[in-house]
């Protein structure tokens with residue numbers, strides 16, 4: 001690559017879903033494929049960064065030799081790794097679809113089927129992005145994603161503020177070719193400085209390039 005503007009930078013990326021265990025064979029998860037996060041990791045590495053990719057359970061491979069991949073399963077594990085790694089990083093992009101709730105305990109044995117109703121009690125998971133936002137230093141960058149169904153821009157801006165992000169990538173649900181398991185995406189980037197940067201529908205690899213160009217602007 002001719003663009004090595006991220007040489008010497010360490011960037012953390014969370015990607016994929018999290019699995020919250022119910023018993024030894026069952027979990028609560030979601031449809032996140034991890035494609036967007038993995039594309040961001042490849043793009044950062046291609047521009048010279050050292051990447052720590054914290055990946056939930058996905059069937060994807062990271063190719064670039066500058067990507068250090070750490071596989072996790074639950075939100076709690078992802079939280080622990082992210083909090084440990086962020087102090088040594090220049091930037092973090094929170095791309096994972098973290099489960100909001102987890103069962104309050106995991107059964108040691110497989111839950112047996114019966115004719116009765118069963119109740120799963122769920123506890124809120126920690127907000128990883130918000131936790132990094134709390135410990136963020138002056139010279140560190142933090143970015144996140146938002147998927148909204150109504151008042152998209154307002155909700156995304158509130159989220160950016162609450163989590164102390166420098167910018168947030170708003171996934172549009174209104175457009176065809178955007179979102180989970182799709183190879184394309186349509187995003188709008190909102191920045192803490194009040195900018196709004198809309199993009200066309202394009203392959204996730206190209207969306208990653210657009211996002212990393214914005215990130216790069218915050219890292220000079």
Ligand code: C5P
Nearest residue numbers: 094095096098126127128129144145146
């Ligand atoms: O609050 P909401 O889940 O909509 O925010 C989405 C953003 O926050 C994404 O960047 C996501 O990766 C991050 N997030 C997180 N930890 C959570 C929930 C969301 O890092 N527990």
